[in-house]
Each structure stands twice: as structure tokens, then as C-alpha cells.
Amino acid sequence: MNTIANDLRSFWQRAVRIGRQIIGVPDYENYLAHLRAHHPERALPTYAEFFNERQEARYKGGGGRCC
């Protein structure tokens, strides 16, 4: 029973990560890892801050899309 619940959770988390990247929100965990590795002096943004900043950035020029 437990393993099914775990499977479902990991499936959902995978879907969330893929879904977010397809609509142009980069992976948050990956960004944190990047900051820790290359810019340890910078403060880590919360997910909400990260999301809001990326949303602004993506649509600043209107967002790339076709007709």
C-alpha cells in the first residue's frame, strides 16, 4: 500500500517538474544547486520568489510563441 502511495507521489512530482519546464518555468531545485555551487555568497530565493521572477522574465518580451 505504502509503495503505491510513494509511486504515485513520485509520479506526480515528476509530472510537476516536467509540466513546469514545458511552460517555461525552470527547475527550482536545479537553480538552488547552481547557486550553492557557483554563488555561495548569494541568498537562496524561496520558490515563490523564484517563480514570480521567472514568470515576469518569460513574458517580458511577450513570451515566444507561434501563431
Add this chain to the structure above:
Amino acid sequence: MDSVAAKFGWLVVAVIGAICLGVIALHRGESINAIWLVAAALSVFTIGYRFYGRMIATQVLKLDPTRATPAQLRNDGLDYVPTDKWIVFGHHFAAIAGAGPLVGPVLAAQMGYLPGTLWILFGVVFAGAVQDFMILGLSLRRDGRSLGHMLRAELGNVAGVICMIGVLVLMMIVLAVLALVVVKALAISPWGTFTVACTIPIAILMGVYLRYFRPGRVLEVSIIGLVLLLLSIWGGGHVAADPAWAPYFTFSAAQLAWLVIGYGFFASVLPVWLLLAPRDYLSTFLKIGTIALLAIAILFAAPNLQMPAITKFVDGSGPVFAGNLFPFLFITIACGAVSGWHSIIASGTTPKLLANEREALMVGYGGMLVEAFVAIMALIAATALHPGIYFAMNSPAAAIGADVQSAAAAISQWGFVVTPQDLLDTAKNIGETTILSRAGGAPTLAVGMAQLLHNIMPGEGMMAFWYHYAILFEALFILTTVDAGTRVGRFMIQELVGLAVPTLQKTESWIGNLVATVFCVAIWGYFLYQGAVDPLGGINTLWPLFGIANQMLAAIALILACVVVVKLKRERYLWVPAVPACWLVICTLTAGWQKLFDPSPKLGFPAAAKKFADAIAEGKVTAPAKSIDEMQRIVFNNYLDAALTALFMLLVVAAVAFGVRTMLAARRAARPTANEEPYVALGASA
């Protein structure tokens, strides 16, 4: 052993493809099953991908799996991120596939299913996918730079400005024509109008939820949004059936045009998190899901194509759009076969995400093949309809009259026998009062999709639900494009005008933004409104303009590819981008020439202007116009459209001239002269 088996496998695919194409091309008289089209498309695409695509990757672009990509070199976790190739594929596909591949093939169906199918299949393999893939490959070697940047670097500043003007004008036409598609679909349709109007509060609710309640939980809020959308379709049925409520959501095309213009203005000045972004998320997921659903429906329903292989309208006398098969078929189906817009996407976000150059083949070439498959599905949905229904929906009132009796009589006379009762029944089944003259492709596709989905998921009254689901699906991403495109147009206007008036260029200036937004909305809004009140239906005029502009941009992008191939001293493969580039230049210039100089008022813009101007001089009101005022407007608009056509032709000719000049200079150089970034081995940068 392995390679012998593989060769045998490819031989089998080739034989299957040839048989399917043979059946499609040679079958006459009785209708054939759509599965032949699907099988032919899949065979042609896999062979094109495996052999032509791979040849371009290894011989022309010389992609190098050991070379670091921009995502590797500049990895910042935000814009440049090495990403799983399937995710890049999904992202790229969601960005390139819009309303274009759905609308163009539906309009082209007036010539029968064969011409459109052949152009999509061979156009994509030799032109569309080549363009997307090569521009992506070039951008990968140039830090993920944009098409405009690459043109400036390789062909000089003037070529860059040409591209900028071309993209801006194309953008305005795209916004007008797509908004017109929505307007045509929602006119006198309280159900559709209510449902599409509901997307605005739903998106705002999602935006607030994402911002304040559960920040950034995109997938869960999208599921909530989807449930609300389905509820709004259900609610729309009740609104339309209610005599008290229905009038509040019943608008004429002209009224809807004003509503969309107002919407475009307000939506594009609101913060992006409130409306644009949440609706874009919803529409992206809905788009991918619905396309998959359509593919399943076609496979399971396996409809027969009722439209003939070739209709008599290949001679240019068709009611949906004017002009002969050559060049207008190749203008009408742009997205799906080759689309200039994609060169902007392929030099935008995608090259900044690829983790390895090798993956560009799948994302660039493969992504375009999937879009072509979407176009084939749209063509199937339209040609599986009874041709009488198809022509009733797509012909302007000027050709078939305004009631079912006159429409059935006119269409039956063209050889597609249909009764007034058939037209009434179809309208009733989809929950609408009329299906006549709903040009623009979206309603036709929606009826086709509704029939397919109804086939595999039957149920009382479900046809109407699926019809409005399909309308909603198209309207959702078209409205997103209107909103986002107005923002892009505003930036481009500020950039261009800023060359003369620097204060307007400050994109953070509130006044500058507002002025540029009003200006931008006014331009596309003008064309939209004229299209909405045009007695010939608007699509008739605007879609060819859009097609010419889109193919013009594709020609410019392919000329860039030619120039780089020569600069790299790989002239042996110049034909790969040069053949489609020449074809597109020939198509756009011929189509433009006919639009400018054809003596028939149905085809030539100045000829139409002259016809009405002459009538005005004699004081006569000529149908389809109803007053001298209307006639004066027709005269002016035709001259305006002629001027735009001339501008597009001028831009194409200039791009060819710059391209040829640069190629000749590059040939004289002793060494390769392309501006590629230097080679860095993969892994060496980290």
C-alpha cells in the same frame, strides 16, 4: 547483421509509404479512409527524419556531440539550462504549434484533400523542418542568439532592419487574422461567447491563486482551471438555451471585433501574472492534450474522406480563397508545411536549453514534423466532413446568400449536393442557430473534431459539447497570442520609433508604453474590424496577406541559412536551404504579383479597388457593398492591402539581394568567414 535488419526495416517503411501515397493519389471516385493519410504521413516523416534530417545534421550543419552548447557554456540555472531533450521537445513544440497549422489546411481543403496533403508532406520534409532545424543549429553555434542578431552579424545591419520591419508587419497581420478567426467563430453564438468570456475570470482566479494562495503550483491550478473550463462549456449550453440570458451573449461580428480590440488593450497592460501567464499555462496543457485526443479520435473513428481528392476549385474560382493552386495553395498552408515564425522560436528559448548539439535534430526537425502531423489531422477533420457542410461554413454570404435555401441551392450547383435540412440539422446538432459563412477555419475544424470525438464517445447532446470544447480550445490560445503579441508589438514599435524619438524607447516609461500599446492595438484592430465588416468575410483578404508575410519571413530565414553554408565553405550542400528558399521566393513573389496586377477584382487588390471606384464615379452601389460609404472603404482597404503586399515583395527582393551579395563575397574569401563562437569541448567549461 544489425545493419542489414535495419536496412530491411527502412525498406519496409519506404514501401508502406509508397503504397499509401499511391492509394491516396490514384484513388478516384469512391471516398478513401483517413488512415491511408495517417500512414502515408508517418512513413514520409520517419524516412525524412532518418535520412534527410540526419544528413543535414552530419553533413550540412556538422553537429558535434563533443561540442559544448550555449546551455553548457553559460549555464545560469535560469535562461541557459541544460535540459532533458524530451522536455525541450515539449517546450519547443508547444511554442511552435498554434492556430496556424489548424486553420490553413482547413481553408486549403476547398481544393480537395490531395493538394494540401502533398504540400504538407513534402513541404515539411524539404522546407519547414529544414528551416526550423538549420536556424536552431545556427543559433546553437552563436550563443543562442536571435534571428535578427544573426542576420545583422552575417548579412549586415540593413538586413537586420529588413527583418525587423518584416516581423513587425507580419505580427500585426497575424494578430488581426487570428483575432478575426475568433470573431467569426463567436459571432451570433451565445454558447461560444459565454464560454470564451468565462476564460477571463477563470484565468484571473488562477493568477491570484498562483500569486498569493499557493505560489507557483502550476499543475494543480491548471487542473482546477480545466475543471472550471469544462463547467463553463456546460454553463454555456444553458445560457444559450435561456431566452433571458442568451441576448446578453449574442453579438455581431463587428461588436465582437470591438470587444476583442478592447480586450487586447486591457489584457496587454495588466501585469502578466494576473491574466496572460495563467491562461498561457492552461492553453499549453490543453493544446497538447487536445492534439493527442484528436490523434486518438482519428485512429479509432477512422473516418472516410468525403471531400474529393481534387475539386474544380484548383482553377482559382473557389469561394474560400481566391487564386490558383500555384501559388496560393503554398501561401494558404504556411504553418504545417513551412512557417517563418518558427525561425524566431528556434532562435529564442530552445537553443538555450539543449544539452547537446546532437539533440537539435529531434527538437528542430522532429518538432516541425509533429506540427505537420497536426496539420494533416486538421485536413482530415475538414475533409471528413460532408463537402456541402464544408462549403456552407466557409463560403462568404456574397457567394451563397444568407439563408439555408439559397446556400443549399448554390452549393448543390457547384456539385456538392446538400439539402437545406442537412444544414439546419448540423447547426442543431452542434447547438448553434446557423453554420452559414463561419469562415476562418476554427468552426469547420470544431465541427470535424466534434464528429470524430462523438464517434468514439457518443452520447445525447455530446456533439454540441465537443463543438464548443473545440472552439474554446482554439480561442484560448488565440487570445493568449493576441495578448502576448500586442506586448511584443509594443516593444518592437518602441524599438523602431525609439530610433527617431529616444524618449519613447524607454520601456519602463508609463506614457511610452501606453502610447505604443494604443498604436499597436490600433494597427491590428483596424485590420480586424475591416475583416469583421467585410461582406466577403475578411478571411478571404487577410489570410493570403498573412501567408505571404509568413512565407516571406521563412524565405529570409532560409537565405540566412544559405549564406552561412557558403561562408562555412560547404557550398556542396547549398541546395539544402537554397531549394526551399527559391521555392518560397517564387511563391511569395508570384502570389504578390497576382495580388497586385491580376485584372480580376476577385484576386487583384487594385483591380477590386478600381471596380468599386468606377462604380462610385457612376454613383452606383455595387454588391456586396450596401452604400457608397462602404464602397469607399472597400476602395481604400484594397489599396492599403496592395501597399502591404508591395512592401512584402520589396522586403523579399532586398533579402535576396543582400544574401546573394554576401554569398559572392564569401566565395571569394580564402577561408570560412561565418561568425561562429569558438569550439569548446563538452565538459571543459564546467
